[in-house]
Amino acid sequence: MKKNGVKMIKINSKNVDVFYGKKQALFNINLDIEENQVTALIGPSGCGKSTFLRCLNRMNDVIDICRVKGQIIINDFDINDKSCDVVRLREKIGMVFQKPNPFPKTIYENISYGPTIHGMAQSKNEMDEIVENSLKKAALWEEVKDRLHEPGTGLSGGQQQRLCIARAISVKPEVILMDEPCSALDPIATAQIEELIDELKKDHTIIIVTHSMAQAARVSQNTGFFHLGELIEHGSTDKIFKNPENKRTQDYITGRFG
Amino acid sequence: MNKNKEKLLNSRYRAEKRFQFYGKSAIFLALLFLTIFIFKIFSTGYxxxxxxxxxxxxxxxxxxxxxxxxxxxxxxxxxxxxxxxxxxxxxxxxxxxxxxxxxxxxxxxxxxxxxxxxxxxxxxxxxxxxxxxxxxxxxxxxxxxxxxxxxxxxxxxxxxxxxxxxxxxxxxxxxxxxxxxxLSFFTYPDSREAELAGIASSFMGSIFSILVCLVIAFPVAVLAAIYLEEFAPKNRFTDFIEVNINNLAAVPSIVFGLLGLGILLAVFQLPRSTPLVGGITLSLMTLPTIIIACRASLKAVPPSIREAALAMGASKMQTTMHHTVPLSMPGTLSGTIIGLAQALGETAPLILIGMVAFVNTIPGSPLDPAASLPVQIYIWAESAERGFVEKVSACIMVLLGFLIIMNLFAQIIRHKFEKKWS
Amino acid sequence: MVEAPHTVKSYEEELKNLNSNIIKMGGFCEESLGKAIQAITTRNSDNAEAVIKDDEKIDKFETLIEQQVVNLIALRQPMAIDLRETVTALKISSDLERIGDLAKNISKRTLLLNENLPKNLTEALVRVSSNVQKQLKSILDAYLDRSSAMAINVWEGDEQIDDLTNLCMQEVIKYLKENEKNLDDGTHLLFVTKNIERIGDHTTNVAEQVYYLVTGEYLEGDRPKGTEPIVTGEK
Structure with a gap:
């Protein structure tokens, strides 16, 4: 979002290197993410785009051999700093995964889990409200309002993914990370999610990793192209897709990769 | 060329038919032995x-x-x-x-x-x-x-x-x-006289042993499995522990009996011939089985569930306790029951710790001397009186029935509580 | 810029095919324009008839290219350079088609013209038309070579054509003033001159397209007047 004509930067990554054991997966990534915009990260498999995404909410901590260097600054705060609390960070930065992964619990419990562990609701009524709002924002309310206490795993793939999005937004995160959220969905469900992403960007900053360049082109305002662990090019989406500056970007998005 | 292909195709089909035949005969043979065994037991035991x-x-x-x-x-x-x-x-x-x-x-x-x-x-x-x-x-x-x-x-x-x-x-x-x-077969304790001998003492002994075994083995095994699977760093030391747990599962049961004899009875002076000692000994034996079952079912919980919870800001502990462990419980429980069923049929370690003694009272607690069903079978099978022959078979039937019920229970738990994830 | 081949070979083929169709179509336009100009300057009605007949071929090319472009967009979703290539092909083909139409119109009028035209007039006509012809040729070369520099040259050359057209117009008006009988021929000649100028404009359009195709940027500002090129940031 532009304020007084100046782009507001939400996330600012400086010289980020990531290592898996001895292998370096990301090289010196400097990428600024604009607030309340959708930023798409594209690139061939294994290029490091998912790795970068997972740096942003420190999901890489789960992997023992993974080391992250450099600074990732969100709200003037370096999340790689020792004083950063991962649990708090992940409350602020939600994530939606490639495969819909609702908890094998009821729809209601799926949504209420986050607010419960973060103590966001004082009463049953408040919780009901959070659940309803989250589902409404995820455009799922109408479809599930009569079966909130049925298992979330009984929904269709697209509904499950929207449930996961509702779960992610239930704790009101500032940033939502999406790791190929539509790769397991059919075109209709994909379109619904894309529409949803467009809506969500009003309140959240969204970063989406996708294999589908068409999807990146459709949903994002900014695009970053990763290749072999490097950020090759980063800029506005229409620039990248109409007239990229870098030859490798052009080769990738036109399908000329050898 | 075409002829050759035809020949090859036919021989491939024949090979498949042969293979199916071998498989079916193997199953038939197994069923035959089982039928003979069961028939023999029933015909002498009923x-x-x-x-x-x-x-x-x-x-x-x-x-x-x-x-x-x-x-x-x-x-x-x-x-x-x-x-x-x-x-x-x-x-x-x-x-x-x-x-x-x-x-x-x-x-x-x-x-x-x-x-x-x-x-x-x-x-x-x-x-x-x-x-x-x-x-x-x-x-x-x-x-x-x-x-x-x-x-x-x-x-x-x-x-x-x-x-x-x-x-x-x-x-x-x-x-x-x-x-x-x-009725007295079920309500009387063992006796030297075949007509008065019953399984009450050994049945209760078995139940007490199993309870002691469950109470000790289950929490220890589950905690160990959760720690190893979810929290322990993956290094040589934990690998070493894992290998040894697997080895422990393969240790002959009589070794555990010796352990019970040498440590529980000799060092700790626990009362001989009691289900307490039997249960502790059996729990040592069941421990690796439950650990392995629990770890396997923890492993089977898809990592996507853990990721989902972590990404919601749940701590490692919350992720494990709220999601991973409940999801692994059906597998763990059925593994536990199967482990207990194994323990139930165990004889050798119980003989070593003295549960083979002749007991003609019905135990009221795990601290009273008792026998156990498999040991009872062993005792009766050794007796000379003709009257004990049918008792042996009958006792085997009771033991088998017990085991079948336990396995059935394990199956029911697995089916009823196993949740389908994504 | 030489591009690496696409991973999908049939896509590569389709793009190459589109490209070669534009070049072929351009070739026909060039030929038609040449013949039409020859017809008017040498009073050769055979050439004029050939041009009228060839226009059909050019129209068919336009239809063909349009179909190819629609197919490419629908089925291949071209991006970046491919997208620009596809879109410019559509626009260039419509400019070329207009050039073909204008050449045809010139030829039709040629057939109605009187045998004897004043030498001054013919010379003025030859000057402007050969200039246009040269422009068309070099923009087609620029397209073939993907050369933005040549495209800028062509774009800038439009000013000269405008000047030459004005001179030619003056000659025609002079011719009209000479004699009332010249009214018919004079009117035709006015249109012919205007048509040649329009061809020059379409050529300039193509130049803009070629520039966009190569650089991804638009030639901005008014068409150049005078000697100073307005365009900067040439790539």
Missing amino acids: TAFQKTWLIVPVTFDAETMYLDENPSKEDLEDADYFDLALQTMFNLDKSASEKQQNDLKRMVSYFFEREIKRELLNDPSLIGKTKDVYLTASDDLDQVFKGNYPRDLPEDQRRVTDYQLKIFDQLVEQGRIESKFN
Whole structure:
């Protein structure tokens, strides 16, 4: 979002290197993410785009051999700093995964889990409200309002993914990370999610990793192209897709990769 | 070219048919053995659930019991029923010689005195009257009545005398021999006399052992498995532990028995022959089984669920306790039950820690001496009396039934609580 | 810029095919324009008829290219350079088609013209038309070579054509003033001159397209007047 004509930067990554054991997966990534915009990260498999995404909410901590260097600054705060609390960070930065992964619990419990562990609701009524709002924002309310206490795993793939999005937004995160959220969905469900992403960007900053360049082109305002662990090019989406500056970007998005 | 292909194709089909045939015959063979085994057990064992009774008229003569007039309840309790019981048996053949009287006495169990007493205690007004009383037949006559006893052997080779047979046949003619469901098999403890031997002591022993085993092994194993799988760093040391847990599962059970003997009894001085010691020993044996089952089912929980929880800002502990462990419970529980079923059938370690001792009381707690079902089978199988042969089979049937119920339970848990994820 | 081949070979083929169709179509336009100009300057009615007949071929090319472009967009979703190539092909083909139409119109009028035209007039006509012809040729070369520099040259050359057209117009008006009988021929000649100028404009359009195709940027500002090029940031 532009304020007084100046782009507001939400996330600012400086010289980020990531290592898996001895292998370096990301090289010196400097990428600024604009607030309340959708930023798409594209690139061939294994290029490091998912790795970068997972740096942003420190999901890489789960992997023992993974080391992250450099600074990732969100709200003037370096999340790689020792004083950063991962649990708090992940409350602020939600994530939606490639495969819909609702908890094998009821729809209601799926949504209420986050607010419960973060103590966001004082009463049953408040919780009901959070659940309803989250589902409404995820455009799922109408479809599930009569079966909130049925298992979330009984929904269709697209509904499950929207449930996961509702779960992610239930704790009101500032940033939502999406790791190929539509790769397991059919075109209709994909379109619904894309529409949803467009809506969500009003309140959240969204970063989406996708294999589908068409999807990146459709949903994002900014695009970053990763290749072999490097950020090759980063800029506005229409620039990248109409007239990229870098030859490798052009080769990738036109399908000329050898 | 085409011909060759045709030939090749045909030979491929034939190979498949052959393979299927081998497979089917293997299954058939396995089923055949199983059927023979079960048939054998059942055919020898089912009779143990019947018990033969002699219906003998008893005259509750106060004088024979050395009772005063209008005896009190205590008097009845303390009265001597032995002469009355003897007299009752002698009455079956009043012209019997002394040796024959002895034979008559041995036609019923040594318990007969008490059976008569119980009858009177139930109804004190019987004094001076005569009533038909059910007396447990001796194990040999029991076998005779069930047709398991070879009558055609020469008399000196069998334990039933010709005289007993004669009386017995008379009684059969008079309809004074009756076969009824053998409740005492389940309610009596072990006994030297086959007709009175029951599985109550060993059954309770088994149950107490299993409970002790469950209470100790389950929490320890589950905690160990969760720590190893979810929290422990993956390094050489944890690899080493993992290998050794797997090795522990392969250790012969008798080694655990020695451990129990050497440490629990010798060092800690725990009471011998008790389900407590048995249960602890068995729990050592069950531990690796449950750990392996629990780790396997923790591994089977898709990582996407953990990621989902972590990404929501759940701590490692919350992720594990709220999501991973509940999802792994069905597998863990059914693994536990199967481990317990294994422990239930275990004999060797229990023999070593003394649960083989003859116990003729029913244990009321894990600290009372007891036997266990498989050990009971072992004890009876060693006994010479013919009456124990069917008891062995019957006890095997009970044990098998117990195991089948446990496995069924494991299956039900697996099916009922296993949640489908994505 | 030489591009690496696409991973999908049939896509590569389709793009090459589109490209070669534009070049072929351009070739036909060039030929038609040449013949039409020859017809008017040498009074050759055979050439004029050939041009009228060839226009059909050019129209067919336009239809063909349009179909190819629609197919590419629908089925291949071209991006970046491919997208620009596809879109410019559509626009260039419509400019070329207009050039073909204008050449045809010139030829039709040629057939109606009187035999004798004043020498001054013919010379003025030849000057402007050969210039246009040169422009068309070099923009087609620029397209073939993907050369933005040549495209800018062509774009800038439009000014000269405008000047030459004005001179030619003056000659025609002079011719009209000479004699009332010249009214018919004069009117035709006015249109012919205007048509040649329009061809020059379409050529400039193509130049803009070629520039966009190569650089991804638009030639901005007014068409150049005078000698100073307005365009900067040439790539």
